Amino acid sequence: MKKSMQLNLRAGEKLYINGAVVRFDRKVCVELMNDVTFLMENHVMQLEETTTPLRQLYFVAQAILMDPANAGAARNLFFQQLAALFTSFRNLDVLHGLDEVGQLVESERVYDALRALRGLFPIEEAILADPHCRPPRAA
Known part of the structure; x- marks a missing residue:
C-alpha cells in the first residue's frame, strides 16, 4: 500500500x-493520497534562471x-541535451552526476x-568561475 x-x-x-x-491563499497542509506528479514552487526554475548548461537541462527536466x-x-529534448553535456564536461563529478540524472529520468x-x-549546480559554478576552464572569447 502506498503511503500518503x-x-x-x-x-x-x-x-x-x-x-x-x-496557489493557496493561506497556510495549508495538503495530503496527497495517491501517486501524483508535483513540484513545489521553490523547486521550479524560471526561464531567466537558465543561464548555464546544467540549469538549462534542469528546465527541460522540470517540463x-x-x-x-x-x-x-x-523527454526527447532532455536526452539530446544530456548527450551534448557528456561531450562538454570533463569533470568526473559532473559526468557521474549526469549519468545518475539520465538513469533517473529513464x-x-x-x-x-x-x-x-x-546538487551539481555548485560544481558547475566553480568550473565556470575558473578562467582556465572557460573557452576563449571570440575576437
Whole structure:
C-alpha cells in the first residue's frame, strides 16, 4: 500500500500538480493520497534562471513534470541535451552526476533527477568561475 505524502505550504505559495498550478491563499497542509506528479514552487526554475548548461537541462527536466501533455517531446529534448553535456564536461563529478540524472529520468524518477541536478549546480559554478576552464572569447 502506498503511503500518503503531506506538504506544508505557506500563504501564496504555488504547487504544480499533474500540470496544474494551484496557489493557496493561506497556510495549508495538503495530503496527497495517491501517486501524483508535483513540484513545489521553490523547486521550479524560471526561464531567466537558465543561464548555464546544467540549469538549462534542469528546465527541460522540470517540463517533463509540469507539462504532461508535452512530456514526450521534453523527454526527447532532455536526452539530446544530456548527450551534448557528456561531450562538454570533463569533470568526473559532473559526468557521474549526469549519468545518475539520465538513469533517473529513464526510470521515470524525474523529481529525483531534479534534486541530483541541483546538487551539481555548485560544481558547475566553480568550473565556470575558473578562467582556465572557460573557452576563449571570440575576437
